Amino acid sequence: MNLTPLPVDRYRVGVRRACALVQQSRAGWYYRPKEKDDAPLLRRIEEIAATRVRYRLLADLRAAASGGLAGQPQRVYRLYRQAGLNLRRKRPRRRKAATHRLERIVLTAPDQYWSMDFVADAPFDGGRFRALTVIDNFTKESLAIEANGQINGADVVEVMERLKCQRGVPKRIQTDNGSEFISLALDRWAYENHVTLDYSRPGMPTDNPFIESFNGSFRDECLNTHWFLSIEDARQKIDSWRQDYNHFRTHSSLGDLTPNEFASRFTIVTTAEFSSSGRTR
DSSP: OOOSSOHHHHHTOOHHHHHHHTTOOHHHHHOOOOOOOOHHHHHHHHHHHHHOTTOOHHHHHHHTTOSSOTTOHHHHHHHHHHTTOOOOOOOOOOOGGGGOOOOOOOOOSTTSEEEEEEEEEOOTTSSOEEEEEEEETTTOOEEEEEEESOOOHHHHHHHHHHHHHHHOOOSEEEEOSOTTTSSHHHHHHHHHTTOEEEEOOTTOGGGSHHHHHHHHHHIIIIITTOOOSSHHHHHHHHHHHHHHHHHHOOBGGGTSBOHHHHHHHHHHHHHHHHHHTTOOO
8 A cells, every 4th residue: 555645746756766765665656455345255154154053154165165265264254243143152150160070081983982962842833842962972973863752761772773773883972861861771772782871960061062062053053043844844854954964064173074074084094004904894
């Protein structure tokens, strides 16, 4: 940007001498800024924010290669705030005892640690339904979301058996102390399949942060953005969201990969390691 006033017109001197007097580069004198059209990018940001609450817009814009924004996070953030889309995150004050927590197990592979919990909602035709959510803590995959009017311990076992046929069983499953999770049916299934049930301390949801974070995204991005006409309609929309979460939603903790991409890459690496050592899985 040129400095004003320069002594070019006032003293009738050349641009070279005038720039030297005020210690300004001639490139800065001749530079004329070009205004950027932010309208297309702003529309794209609003489209993503309308469907992905609590989500990192820059990662999705990079994945879509919208406008070559690989090095422009400030521009996206400026437009994001300009449109009034920024979320206000209230951080509750933590007591001193909350800082003294047990050391968490370091996860190194899929199916070491699963978590599951319940989320409740209501369809348009009345009544309420509950959704059992199951995730893999390492790959962040949503393994299952089972929605039904009532879900008991036997229903939880049925979901676990279905996942067992699809990918095997984990070493540990972390849950709260709900009646469905402390039932004899689930306890027997865990014992027969050599699975450890890791229960959170009563009144301490922070003991299981992975499922709490997932359920928050599930509620904000799916349950709060859809109008369910019936339980059947809810199942279809929930499954559609789960597929989108696994295949298209990137995570910074996974190196900006989707859960499905991360799990597939890890499987390939693991298979290569076993093949090179002469063992089979």
